[in-house]
Amino acid sequence: MQWKWIKAMLAAVLSVVLTWVLNTKQGDVPPFGKFLSPFRGFWQNAAANDFPSAQTLALPGLQQPVQVRYDDRHIPHIFAQNDHDLYYAQGYLTAQDRLWQMDFVAHVAGGRLAEIVGPARLETDRFFRRMGMVYGAQKSLKAAMADPLTRTVLTAYADGINAYIGTLTPATLPFEYKLLDYAPEPWEPLKSALILKYMAFDLSGRSDDLRMSNALGKYGPAVIKDLFPDYPQREDPIVPTGTPLDFRPLPVPAAPPTFQAAMSDKVPQREPAADLGSNNFAVSGAKSASGYPLLANDPHLQLNLPSIWYQVQLAAPGVNVYGVGIPGVPFAIIGFNEHVAWGVTNVAADVMDWYQLKFRDATRREYWHDGRWKPVRRVVERILVRGQPDRLDTVLYTHHGPVVYDHDEKPFLPQTPIRHAMRWTAHDAANEFRTFYGLNRARNYADYTAALATYGAPAQNFIFADQQQNIAIWPNGRFPLKWKDQGKFILDGTDPAYDWQGWIPAAQNPHVKNPARGFVSSANQSSTGPDYPYYLNWNFASWERGHRINARLARMTRATPDSLRRLQNDNFGVNAQLMLPRMLALVSPARLTATQRQAYAELSRWNYFYEADALGPGIFELWYNTLVKRLWDDDFGPAAQAGEMRYPTRDRTNTLLLTEPRSRWIDDRRTPAPETLETLALQSLQFAADSLQRKFGPLGPEWRWAHQKSTDILHMAQLPGFGRMDLDVGGGAGIVNATTERNGPSWRMVVALGPRVRAFGVFPGGQSGNPGSAYYDDMIDTWSAGKLDELVFLRTPDEAHPRLQAKWTLQGTK
């Protein structure tokens, strides 16, 4: 073999290998040749900025021409001549801005992430499959497709998305497809249902049942009753205590004897964040300057880009609504029309329970229930993994629901292996789409309540105001008819007395209309006072936000939209106001170092407002949280050796700190010396001040709250450079302006009802999902400043408006 042949072959092989490598995704590294090619790679995605101000698009399947106006925030205002075309256009135009996002979330919810990104996300996929996300979505879809109205909407919406997918070329594929090197697949209505299930998971996918059962097993019923009471001491419920019932309650199933579950080392993994919450409030015409009701809503979710929400105006015969929708789901989810406005916050009702099962033997083909062995349904999940063979995972289903925990657990007794089956409202068929169809078209209170009646999960506090001077709120969804405390602990899966035995009738869900106080509100706190005849949960979000909102609304007179906007941005810390004086009194400043004493002095001056520039919030938060940890960690943390437990609530903790200085829980059982509250308070303040000094130097502007909190808005795939970091914003957990490190108001809206409705809104992102677009994050600065944009609400498609920028016509292909 001659050298010239060898070098020719080497060069040829090198050429082929180089080209192959640059065309293939290597682990997380994109295929660089394909990705960087200016002909088809990411450079082409900037071309999307050439946005035509007038054009006519021919789309297959449209029945009549659709007119679309875009305003200066890139918000489409869609005017169609029938429902089909309306939702077809919504699907098409949403996909044009957000295709990758909606497709990605549907993949996450469906347990298909490994298919895109490879084996690293296999466990995430297994988790969502085992949670029965697809099972629940299929049941909801079946209910939606049985209703001709929602079937039309869902299929038209899917057709619109698919029409957009059909226009894509390798050069125009959205950016993330190029980076992750895959291509969109056709949309189907199941994906819309999956995205709603993902919201149900995000908002009702947490459960403390196993943690509570461990605590019950460790300490017994008396301690549990004391530390985990069924109603907080400080509360300001959504439906005020004493609101008269307008129905005759059903009898509630009798409570069986308390079931003490076996200790469990299993607790839910990958749970959604605990501090997701939201605010909404409405004031009556009697309290407003205009004489008409005002309504506000700000749902708190993880702050992501592309934005969770997409603004749209949807008009067709019988409907003209403006609001935000979730990409991948038709309709406006939160919004207003000329007659009504509505919004949602999450209801923390207990709609997810766990049943301890007794299997006949290790094959787990039968389980004991109601005095006999019943067959287990086995569902084999096939999980596609990029670059690897498919994985099969068998999920066991009982009549309760799926057995989420199956593996990595030592059998309690080999003969009767114990596992837990999950019962969750997201697995019950309900047509949530119909609710939003109805709300979008509602003209009065009766339309609103009719729309709520079909709603299932995730349960929401639906707030409402209309032009006819009504305000109302319904904590609404399908609530199981429970005996008191049913599902506070793990339930006995063998005894039918522990099963869910029916539902609270939809008309008997908690509600209040036009209360004497002239306002309605919710901030995830208890839905009702203890006088409501049904059990919903023992624990809701702590009362602080709700209380602050109610206190300010009670004082409000001649309110304007700006009054409500300012309330949305309220940074007052109710918990600090309650606890800081007590904590300062527990510490003797003489025992502090110089820095610690400065921190103490700073806190003594602080006015409890969590402003971005304030130094107090950072010190207080670290001090308080450290104190709580030192109080409970020895008894409810790993040191207690009783499996994972949860701490008592903030409300119960505060009662102890304020009024029970001799409590047995104060002593740290891990140390020989007896601790007192004074010791714990001193040590935690010292820890807090020293940590902040180490991190930020001597007390000064570096200690400012925004700096310490460092609110980040990240790209959904957490791509560096694709988010907005370290926003200069105040607020925090338990604050009305609930902007934490990663969560916060994902949409702020204020609507002024009246003869001619006006509305204001903003979300922390932008309309476009394209990171190369100017509309990707153009609203963030407005949001950070606590301001709102006036929303452009058109009555006719040809209306002249200074903020309109583009006029498109969509029409069917011949």
Added chain:
Amino acid sequence: MRLFLILLIAAAVAQLFLPWWVVAPLSFVAGAALGRTGGQAFLAGFAGIGMGWLGLAAWQQLHGAARLSHRVAQLLPLGGAGWALVVVTAVVGGLVGGVAALAGCWLRQALVPAPVEVSDTVAS
């Protein structure tokens, strides 16, 4: 120079319709047909493909892509320098073109030992 110009134009046209990797077989064939020496073929291939990529990426960078390239240049990471990404883009394209043209030229030289003027027939 002729190899470079032919590649520059042919590759640009081909990439409008075909995947990016078409530059490899294209450079290979052109390098085999027109490459006189390995070094000259590599340089012509590198420049022919690289200049095309440089030119188009630079045009995009000047016409709206700066926002996106700034983000991608943080991801890669290039410190957010979009113009550095333009250069990296050109080098990646150039390398594929250069190596393929080199391989084509050397293979032709192995097959046809004497230097001959095959270029006219291929080029016409």
